[in-house]
Amino acid sequence: MLFRSDRDGRVVGDIRAQAVQTFENLKAALAAVGADFHDVVKFNNYLVDRAHLPIFREVRDSYLPANNRPASTTIAISGLAREGALIEIEAVAALPPATRSKVTSASKRASKARAARSAKPPSRGRRK
Secondary structure, X not given: OOXXXXXXXXXXXXXXXXXXXXXXXXXXXXXXXXXXXXXXXXXXXXXXXXHHHHHHHHHHHHHOOOOOOOEEEEEEOOOOXXXXXXXXXXXXXXXXXXXXXXXXXHHHHXXXXXXXXXXXXXXXXXXX
């Protein structure tokens, strides 16, 4: 997740700002694989304060189709790893078959490229 951070790297913003940014990040991640919120089948939501639940639901509902909301579990926790973070969301999406094959092909190409780069011997400077 990407948030605005202060000079010390702490996440800044209230629960509404963090929830909006989290859903924007999820939207971008889904779009990167040819999906959107219609493809999400499950959310796991982690909030550091149960009092944030009404605002979280309001933001969540503004991003999700009203007639087809995925399964969702929300858990109140004592804290998150990133200082200042008030929310974390994990999404599981089921991609359509055509999208899955494109993502798989792209993933395989990226893996081959990484393997080729790591197999190359380190380059030495030019010899004179």
